[in-house]
Amino acid sequence: xxxxxxxxxxxxxxxxxxxxxxxxxxxxxxxxxxxxxxxxxxxxxxxxxxxxxxxxxxxxxxxxxxxxxxxxxxxxxxxxxxxxxxxxxxxxxxxxxxxxxxxxxxxxxxxxxxxxxxxxxxxxxxxxxxxxxxxxxxxxxxxxxxxxxxxxxxxxxxxxxxxxxxxxxxxxxxxxxxxxxxxxxxxxxxxxxxxxxxxxxxxxxxxxxxxxxxxxxxxxxxxxxxxxxxxxxxxxxxxxxxxxxxxxxxxxxxxxxxxxxxxxxxxxxxxxxxxxxxxxxxxxxxxxxxxxxxxxxxxxxxxxxxxxxxxxxxxxxxxxxxxxxxxxxxxxxxxxxxxxxxxxxx
Amino acid sequence: xxxxxxxxxxxxxxxxxxxxxxxxxxxxxxxxxxxxxxxxxxxxxxxxxxxxxxxxxxxxxxxxxxxxxxxxxxxxxxxxxxxxxxxxxxxxxxxxxxxxxxxxxxxxxxxxxxxxxxxxxxxxxxxxxxxxxxxxxxxxxxxxxxxxxxxxxxxxxxxxxxxxxxxxxxxxxxxxxxxxxxxxxxxxxxxxxxxxxxxxxxxxxxxxxxxxxxxxxxxxxxxxxxxxxxxxxxxxxxxxxxxxxxxxxxxxxxxxxxxxxxxxxxxxxxxxxxxxxxxxxxxxxxxxxxxxxxxxxxxxxxxxxxxxxxxxxxxxxxxxxxxxxxxxxxxxx
Ligand SMILES: Nc1ncnc2c1ncn2[C@@H]1O[C@H](COP(=O)(O)OP(=O)(O)O)[C@@H](O)[C@H]1O
Ligand SMILES: Nc1ncnc2c1ncn2[C@@H]1O[C@H](COP(=O)(O)OP(=O)(O)O)[C@@H](O)[C@H]1O
Ligand SMILES: [Mg+2]
Ligand SMILES: [Mg+2]
Numbered sequence: 001x002x003x004x005x006x007x008x009x010x011x012x013x014x015x016x017x018x019x020x021x022x023x024x025x026x027x028x029x030x031x032x033x034x035x036x037x038x039x040x041x042x043x044x045x046x047x048x049x050x051x052x053x054x055x056x057x058x059x060x061x062x063x064x065x066x067x068x069x070x071x072x073x074x075x076x077x078x079x080x081x082x083x084x085x086x087x088x089x090x091x092x093x094x095x096x097x098x099x100x101x102x103x104x105x106x107x108x109x110x111x112x113x114x115x116x117x118x119x120x121x122x123x124x125x126x127x128x129x130x131x132x133x134x135x136x137x138x139x140x141x142x143x144x145x146x147x148x149x150x151x152x153x154x155x156x157x158x159x160x161x162x163x164x165x166x167x168x169x170x171x172x173x174x175x176x177x178x179x180x181x182x183x184x185x186x187x188x189x190x191x192x193x194x195x196x197x198x199x200x201x202x203x204x205x206x207x208x209x210x211x212x213x214x215x216x217x218x219x220x221x222x223x224x225x226x227x228x229x230x231x232x233x234x235x236x237x238x239x240x241x242x243x244x245x246x247x248x249x250x251x252x253x254x255x256x257x258x259x260x261x262x263x264x265x266x267x268x269x270x271x272x273x274x275x276x277x278x279x280x281x282x283x284x285x286x287x288x289x290x291x292x293x294x295x296x297x298x299x300x301x302x303x304x305x306x307x308x309x310x311x312x313x314x315x316x317x318x319x320x321x322x323x324x325x326x327x328x329x330x331x332x333x334x335x336x337x338x339x340x341x342x343x344x345x346x
Numbered sequence: 347x348x349x350x351x352x353x354x355x356x357x358x359x360x361x362x363x364x365x366x367x368x369x370x371x372x373x374x375x376x377x378x379x380x381x382x383x384x385x386x387x388x389x390x391x392x393x394x395x396x397x398x399x400x401x402x403x404x405x406x407x408x409x410x411x412x413x414x415x416x417x418x419x420x421x422x423x424x425x426x427x428x429x430x431x432x433x434x435x436x437x438x439x440x441x442x443x444x445x446x447x448x449x450x451x452x453x454x455x456x457x458x459x460x461x462x463x464x465x466x467x468x469x470x471x472x473x474x475x476x477x478x479x480x481x482x483x484x485x486x487x488x489x490x491x492x493x494x495x496x497x498x499x500x501x502x503x504x505x506x507x508x509x510x511x512x513x514x515x516x517x518x519x520x521x522x523x524x525x526x527x528x529x530x531x532x533x534x535x536x537x538x539x540x541x542x543x544x545x546x547x548x549x550x551x552x553x554x555x556x557x558x559x560x561x562x563x564x565x566x567x568x569x570x571x572x573x574x575x576x577x578x579x580x581x582x583x584x585x586x587x588x589x590x591x592x593x594x595x596x597x598x599x600x601x602x603x604x605x606x607x608x609x610x611x612x613x614x615x616x617x618x619x620x621x622x623x624x625x626x627x628x629x630x631x632x633x634x635x636x637x638x639x640x641x642x643x644x645x646x647x648x649x650x651x652x653x654x655x656x657x658x659x660x661x662x663x664x665x666x667x668x669x670x671x672x673x674x675x676x677x678x679x
Contacts, residue, residue, distance in 0.1 A: 065532040172620050173389075202388035202559065207603035207616035214613075229532065232605045236614075256610070273533040275562030277606050279586040282566055286541055288534045291502040 014092035016056060020191050020223045021077075021110075023052040026086035028076055032296065042297040046072040048247035050086075051322070054191070054240075059217070059224040061238030061255060063231060063270065065292035068244040070227045074193045077225075078112045079103055091190070108138060111184035113177075115196035120180055121168040127179045128153065128164035131186050138187070145186075152182040156212060174205035178212070185216070193225040198233065210237060231274045235259055240328070243267045246295040246303040249322065253329030263331040266304050302334065314341045350376035351418055351553050352400070352521060358412035359395050359404065365625040369395040371577040372413070374651070379520070382547060382554040384568030384585065386561065388600070390621060392577040393557040397523050400555070401434055418520055436466045439514040440523040443530050445506040448513060449498040455509045456482065456494025459516050466517035481512040485542060504535040508542070515546065522547075524556045528563060540566045561604055565589060573597050576622055576632035583657040593657065593664040596633045631661070639663045 027050075029043035047069045054060045062070050076083045079096075087094065090109060094100035114120050121130055131152055132145035140148070150160035156178040168176055177197060184192055194213070198206045210233070216222060228234050234241055235255055242252040243264065251264040262268045269287040276283070288307055295303075302320050305311040318340065320332045334340035352375075359370035370392045377383045385393050398404060400415060402422055415422040418437050425433065442448070449458055459481060460474040469477060475494070482490035485508040498506060507527060514522060524543070528536040544567060547554055556567050564571050565585055572582040573594065581594040592598040602615040619636040622628055628635060634644040643662050651660040 065534055174620065203561075203600060203605075204388065204603045204617035205620065207605070207614035208618075210605070211614050211616055230605070231533070232607055232609070235607065236605045236609050270534065273537045274607075275533075275537070275560075275566050277562050277565050277589065277604075279565050279589060283537055283541065286534075286538045289538065291504040291535055292532060 012056070012091070018056070018092045019053045019089075020056045020091055021052065021054040021225075022087075022089040023050065023077070024087040024089075026050040026052070026073065026076055026088075027084045028072055028081065029084055045247045045295045045298055047076060047083075048295070048298075050244075050247075050249055052242065052249075054223055054225060056091075057217070057221055057223055058239040059226050059237055061234035061241040062225060062227045062244065063229070063234055063241060064244035065270075066229070067246075067292055067294060069247040069295065070244060071195055073244075074112055074195045074225070074227060077193065078110055079107065080112070108187045109189050110191045110193065111187055111189040112193045112195060113180050113184050113197045115199050118168060118176065121176065123168055126165050126167060127158075127171070128160065130168075130179065131183045134183065135186050148186060149182070152185050153179075155185070155216075156182045157208075158182075172205075174201050174209060177201060177209055181209075181212070181216070185220070189222070191223045191225070193227070195227045196229065199228060199230065206233075213237070231271060243270065246293065246298055248303065249332065250304065251329075251331045251333075253326065253331075257326060257329055263325050263329070263336055264304075264333045265308050265310050265335075267331075269307075302332075310335060310342075310344055312342050312344070351379045351381075352377040352555070353416045354396075354400075354413070356413035357396065357399060357415060358410075359392075359399055360410045360412075361404075362408045362410065367624050368627060369577055369624055370399070371627070373574075373577070373579050374413075375572055375579060375582065377521075377553050377555060379553055380547070380551045382556060382567055382569045384564035384571035385555060385557045385574060386559070386564045386571050387574035388559055388621065390624070391574045392624075393559075393574055394525050395577075396574070397440070397525050397555060397557050400521070400523055401438055401440060402430055435462065435517045435519065437519055438521040438523060439517065439519045440525065441507075441510050441514045441527045442525040443527060445503075445510040446498055448510045449506075451498055454495045454497055455501070455513070456496075459509075459513050462513060462516045478512070478516065481516055482509065484546075485509070485512045486538075487512075503531055504538065507531065507535075507539055511539075511542065511546070515550070518550070519552070521553045521555070524554055526558055529558070529560070536563070537566070543567065561589070561601065573600070576627060577624060578632065578660065579651070579658070580633065580661070581657075581659045582653075587657060593659040594633075594661050595637050595639050595663070595665060598665060599636075639665075 026047055028047040029045055031043045033041040050073060064070060075081045090101050090106055095106050096103050128146060128149050131149035135148060136142055136145045150164055153160040153164055158175060158178055198209050201209060217224060226234060226237050238255045240253065241255045241258050243250050245266050251258060251267045258267065259271060262271055272287040290307060301316040301318060305315040315334055318334060320334045322330045322332045323337050325331050325336050334342040335344045338345050355374045357370055357373045361367040361369060373396055387393050400417060400422065411423050420433055449455060456478050460478040463469055463474040463477050479490050479494050482493055487493050487505055487508050501509065528539050531539065558564050568585045570583065571585050571588050572579045575596050581597045588597060592601055599617040603617055617636055622632050630645045630647050631649055634640040649660045649662045651658055
């Protein structure tokens with residue numbers, strides 16, 4: 001399939017063992033108050049020292065309650081916003097540093113698809129032109145860009161002759177999301193971040209789009225980062241899963257291992273909040289109380305401690321480091337660190 | 347159930363205009379006292395329109411109702427405006443996805459709840475305030491006496507949802523209409539609200555009609571569930587029966603396309619196509635164009651809604667336990 005595309009796919013530089021993406025110490029604080037003298041009110045610690053590794057041709061699921069920094073992470077990686085700190089290595093090349101990968105090249109290789117299928121499409125542009133627009137900006141001649149656009153429409157299941165001339169409002173939500181996927185593919189990216197991209201779709205249509213995403217991943221050798229609040233869908237589509245809480249990663253590992261043996265109390269709570277779909281096993285107790293807090297001036301120590309059933313005095317003193325608890329499985333909880341002084345540590 | 351609290355028969359709701367929208371096309375169901383009915387279906391199938399009809403909330407000039415709605419002895423579709431005003435809140439009240447729509451932004455939530463109490467119950471200001479605080483506490487809002495003075499925008503999503511539940515229950519209704527009240531919430535907060543509703547429902551002997559597009563949510567809250575498609579109920583039954591053995595191909599398709607635990611590595615069974623345009627419904631079964639079991643009959647005429655042993659289904663080829671229509675099995679064997 002990739003050979004059919006009129007633009008060559010960006011080449012694999014580092015080989016199969018080189019992760020497509022490595023992120024170290026990614027940080028973004030949004031200052032509060034803003035105004036001329038408003039500098040000292042503190043900040044929203046939206047993303048606070050996040051490390052990520054994504055192996056090639058895999059899917060990394062990202063989960064966590066709203067406000068934990070999932071979308072900010074996505075926007076930082078695609079440079080829609082500038083990080084305060086952090087190193088990004090794309091297929092072995094440091095991004096945005098002298099001698100490294102220029103930002104423009106990163107943007108072509110790393111595409112983002114949002115939840116809101118309407119907001120990201122220009123209402124006055126036919127979808128055929130919307131898909132051709134990006135590659136044209138990147139220098140592809142108009143006729144080739146249109147040809148490519150029609151090819152991609154066909155690939156995402158929208159007959160180009162029937163749909164190419166339509167405007168976004170003339171499509172259903174599922175069809176618009178297919179257009180957004182085609183538009184991302186038009187750059188021939190190697191990594192696509194899907195930020196709640198199927199969340200607004202009805203289940204019967206969501207299944208169509210998930211099947212499409214799986215097919216495209218195989219055929220085009222893609223890597224995905226899949227952000228979703230639906231833990232069942234994340235389990236279905238991901239190879240690894242990363243759990244975020246208040247701007248930090250609290251647990252990461254192979255999806256089956258994390259779902260079967262979650263180590264962080266937050267991961268356990270998140271997983272048990274998912275309805276079972278079994279009328280004989282209805283939920284009887286809430287796994288967490290209260291709403292997800294705001295990451296405004298978070299207190300020292302573990303950020304989850306005031307909602308944690310296992311919290312101990314030491315959790316207020318030490319920010320839990322990320323420790324390995326299995327192959328590729330890491331958790332940031334003092335209970336996972338035998339030397340931490342937490343009474344339940346093992 | 348000889349005397350259900352709610353009885354809806356052959357309800358139709360049409361919105362006028364140059365292309366009339368047939369949003370509800372002959373919906374019938376009953377709900378007993380203390381029973382929770384889940385109304386399940388995908389977006390645009392007529393769940394909210396059905397629910398809002400029980401309070402007659404649609405714009406009167408553009409809306410044509412047909413059929414009959416009876417709630418606790420009241421004939422809703424023939425009530426006067428004055429009768430409706432007394433009925434709303436005291437017999438039936440409603441919660442929905444966006445609590446900010448339930449509250450006036452310029453008054454504290456406590457004041458709005460105590461005013462609702464005074465309007466419907468014989469209580470003076472002090473008693474109503476005490477009752478409002480008791481309710482806020484009952485819906486598990488921490489520091490209820492202090493939160494009484496909070497404005498809606500000062501509360502988090504989950505707390506606003508709780509405040510809206512307190513407002514809805516303040517006049518001790520018999521029927522609570524819930525229109526996707528947990529859809530915008532995180533799963534961790536959603537389950538708290540569902541458990542709270544279940545608790546309150548039992549305690550107050552409430553009947554609830556709970557609209558949702560999420561099967562998992564329907565399972566957590568419902569005793570029975572009715573599945574809607576294109577403005578009709580196409581299947582109904584006890585929740586365990588519907589999940590365990592869907593009889594309508596649409597229900598089966600909806601369950602199969604919903605991602606549940608441990609489905610990694612399997613291909614999803616998506617339903618092809620999309621629901622029909624409600625201004626241009628097909629002549630036969632509205633699901634037939636997407637249905638793998640559809641025959642010429644399905645395309646030509648609308649299947650009758652047939653009930654048997656607490657289950658109802660509207661399909662010419664309803665499925666047996668193996669998920670195939672009996673007519674097909676007969677041909678094979
Ligand atoms: N541009 C911004 N200015 C200030 N705060 C922001 C901005 N963008 C996001 N935030 C805050 O950062 C936190 C993380 O937000 P976000 O990444 O959108 O979370 P998620 O996608 O996990 O729900 C939230 O508290 C949010 O309010
Ligand atoms: N006041 C109205 N005027 C015209 N059409 C309406 C009105 N309210 C709802 N509809 C239409 O009725 C159909 C069913 O809507 P609704 O009951 O809200 O669906 P849902 O099952 O998602 O709750 C939709 O096509 C919707 O656009
Ligand atoms: Mg987000
Ligand atoms: Mg609705």
